[in-house]
Amino acid sequence: MIQRAADTAIGQPNAVAMAFFFVFISITLAITFWAAKRTRTTEHFYAAGRTISAGQNGFALAGDYMSAASFLGIAGLVSTTGFDGLIYSTGWLVGWPVVLFLIAEPLRNLGRYTFADVVAMRLRQTPVRIAAALGTLATVTLYLIAQMVGAGGLIRLMFGLSYEHAIILVGIFMIGYVLFGGMIATTWVQIVKAGLLMSGALLLALLVLLRFDMSPAALFAAAAERYGAGVLGPGKLVSNPLDAVSLGMALMFGTAGLPHILMRFYTVPDARAARTSVFIATGLIGLFYLLTFILGFGAMVLIGPDTIRAVDKGGNMAAPLLAELLGGTPFLGFIAAVAFATILAVVAGLTLSGAAALSHDLWVSVVRKGRADAGEQLRVARIATLVLGIVAVGLGITFKGQNVAFMVSLAFAIAASANFPALVLAIFWRRYTTAGAVTSMATGTVATLALIYLSPTIQVDILARGNAWFPLKNPALVTLPLSFLAGILVSLLAPEPDAAAGFTRLERQTHLGTGETR
Amino acid sequence: MSGHDSRLRDLDRARWRMALTLTGATVLLYFGFIALVAFGRSLLAFQVIPGLSLGILLGALVIVASWILTWVYVRWANTVYDPQVRALLESGR
Numbered sequence: 001m002i003q004r005a006a007d008t009a010i011g012q013p014n015a016v017a018m019a020f021f022f023v024f025i026s027i028t029l030a031i032t033f034w035a036a037k038r039t040r041t042t043e044h045f046y047a048a049g050r051t052i053s054a055g056q057n058g059f060a061l062a063g064d065y066m067s068a069a070s071f072l073g074i075a076g077l078v079s080t081t082g083f084d085g086l087i088y089s090t091g092w093l094v095g096w097p098v099v100l101f102l103i104a105e106p107l108r109n110l111g112r113y114t115f116a117d118v119v120a121m122r123l124r125q126t127p128v129r130i131a132a133a134l135g136t137l138a139t140v141t142l143y144l145i146a147q148m149v150g151a152g153g154l155i156r157l158m159f160g161l162s163y164e165h166a167i168i169l170v171g172i173f174m175i176g177y178v179l180f181g182g183m184i185a186t187t188w189v190q191i192v193k194a195g196l197l198m199s200g201a202l203l204l205a206l207l208v209l210l211r212f213d214m215s216p217a218a219l220f221a222a223a224a225e226r227y228g229a230g231v232l233g234p235g236k237l238v239s240n241p242l243d244a245v246s247l248g249m250a251l252m253f254g255t256a257g258l259p260h261i262l263m264r265f266y267t268v269p270d271a272r273a274a275r276t277s278v279f280i281a282t283g284l285i286g287l288f289y290l291l292t293f294i295l296g297f298g299a300m301v302l303i304g305p306d307t308i309r310a311v312d313k314g315g316n317m318a319a320p321l322l323a324e325l326l327g328g329t330p331f332l333g334f335i336a337a338v339a340f341a342t343i344l345a346v347v348a349g350l351t352l353s354g355a356a357a358l359s360h361d362l363w364v365s366v367v368r369k370g371r372a373d374a375g376e377q378l379r380v381a382r383i384a385t386l387v388l389g390i391v392a393v394g395l396g397i398t399f400k401g402q403n404v405a406f407m408v409s410l411a412f413a414i415a416a417s418a419n420f421p422a423l424v425l426a427i428f429w430r431r432y433t434t435a436g437a438v439t440s441m442a443t444g445t446v447a448t449l450a451l452i453y454l455s456p457t458i459q460v461d462i463l464a465r466g467n468a469w470f471p472l473k474n475p476a477l478v479t480l481p482l483s484f485l486a487g488i489l490v491s492l493l494a495p496e497p498d499a500a501a502g503f504t505r506l507e508r509q510t511h512l513g514t515g516e517t518r
Numbered sequence: 519m520s521g522h523d524s525r526l527r528d529l530d531r532a533r534w535r536m537a538l539t540l541t542g543a544t545v546l547l548y549f550g551f552i553a554l555v556a557f558g559r560s561l562l563a564f565q566v567i568p569g570l571s572l573g574i575l576l577g578a579l580v581i582v583a584s585w586i587l588t589w590v591y592v593r594w595a596n597t598v599y600d601p602q603v604r605a606l607l608e609s610g611r
Contacts, residue, residue, distance in 0.1 A: 083571070087555060087577070093584055100588050100591060101591060216569075218569060220570060220571070229563060241557065244552050272595075286581045293578065
């Protein structure tokens with residue numbers, strides 16, 4: 001057995017990690033400097049001037065989506081539970097076809113900067129914008145808290161930096177990218193990060209497979225031999241099938257309601273490029289999740305679940321430990337820098353989409369009724385970025401040491417129950433009304449928050465009560481249909497002829513883009 | 519309604535039919551897998567060849583099949599839908 005004690009360079013300042021980190025920061029700051037000179041209007045700030053190619057956007061979408069949770073978390077989960085961890089690998093991918101089939105093209109054809117553009121298009125602006133902005137901010141804030149707290153912990157583990165310093169460091173870079181470079185810098189940070197993450201994961205998987213004659217089956221067989229054949233089949237994680245279905249719904253339809261993902265479709269020139277970019281992103285993300293199979297089982301066999309848990313209870317250090325074993329301290333340094341880059345890129349994307357909701361949806365559309373001039377719009381967008389960035393740092397420090405893992409699935413549940421139904425009904429359904437849209441989004445958000453509070457996630461895991469009133473860990477199974485139902489019923493009860501007429505007017509644009517008028 | 523508009527309607531319908539069919543296929547694929555995870559534990563633990571359990575194989579297939587479905591859609595949209603839209607827009611001038 002190759003099991004080792006937990007003697008590892010993880011947690012000590014690592015020269016190679018510092019060097020790689022420094023290179024990444026230098027490159028991204030150079031990009032930001034270059035992008036800042038090109039960011040003169042809101043069109044540049046929110047949508048990169050619509051000049052991003054399909055291939056670039058494919059990488060950027062993958063970069064926005066593959067968080068540290070998916071790299072370190074899933075590898076850790078597979079290395080400690082086996083097959084059960086793979087259920088997440090598949091769940092995180094299957095939302096992407098849905099994004100492509102239902103959302104990407106109409107969104108690109110109808111909107112300008114945010115998904116609220118599309119929902120509010122033929123409805124009364126003020127109430128719909130407020131509801132959609134709240135849905136966006138709820139999703140983005142929860143996701144940001146989870147990322148920030150994760151970042152603080154990971155950077156402390158890997159670089160030995162204090163939690164608060166790590167959060168402030170992440171905050172400074174994230175604000176810097178977005179504030180000065182807007183969407184152009186954010187996009188290129190995502191592309192660099194996606195390239196680094198993919199090459200890191202590929203190299204690590206290759207080094208694992210070299211130990212098993214390049215045969216994944218031999219690797220899985222070694223895992224079964226050591227830890228029992230049970231690790232290759234379903235275990236305890238899915239003890240309640242409804243729980244699995246509910247989580248699956250949140251992942252599948254939540255992806256199609258994530259504001260920072262949706263916003264990326266405005267950066268490409270047309271619907272055809274939006275379409276191609278999802279195909280490329282799905283390929284990259286799919287390959288990455290397939291690699292987590294190898295990384296997870298590789299860490300299980302070569303390092304061992306007990307050693308992995310000894311370094312970090314949550315198993316998050318499985319991939320870095322594996323890198324250290326197979327490539328020594330230099331490779332550990334590279335993987336640690338990749339993990340840091342991953343975190344930075346994801347929080348930058350989130351901050352930009354939250355800032356767009358604050359400035360474009362709330363300030364420009366609601367407060368100023370669309371009468372703000374270009375200079376004011378850009379100024380407000382930058383102020384919103386700064387405010388949101390500082391709030392994110394504050395929340396990250398506030399939630400230190402709290403169990404925030406549930407916040408990612410909560411963010412997905414709200415995206416699936418508030419944003420996704422509103423978007424689908426606005427695109428598909430002629431008789432959708434202002435009241436229906438507001439009711440649907442409010443129901444989705446409030447019901448999700450209430451049911452999460454009453455679920456075992458909060459009641460048992462965090463408040464340590466004996467049982468929970470609501471049985472499911474993730475509420476999407478209930479809240480997603482509820483939100484659709486609320487939107488449909490309210491729309492049918494009080495028709496809005498103007499909105500229906502608007503549907504006919506926009507029908508061409510929904511499916512064909514601006515077409516002849518382009 | 520002019521012939522031009524009704525042809526556009528037909529094209530819209532064809533796109534939505536394609537989109538909804540493929541969405542249905544993705545939903546079936548993934549929730550079928552989840553149902554097997556929940557109710558077919560011993561089946562998924564069966565090893566097709568030593569080491570490669572049916573569960574791991576099907577999990578990988580769900581990922582690959584999702585990607586193939588996006589390819590089917592992109593190919594259809596690029597080779598069937600887009601040219602027809604373009605032809606229609608040009609004839610409608």
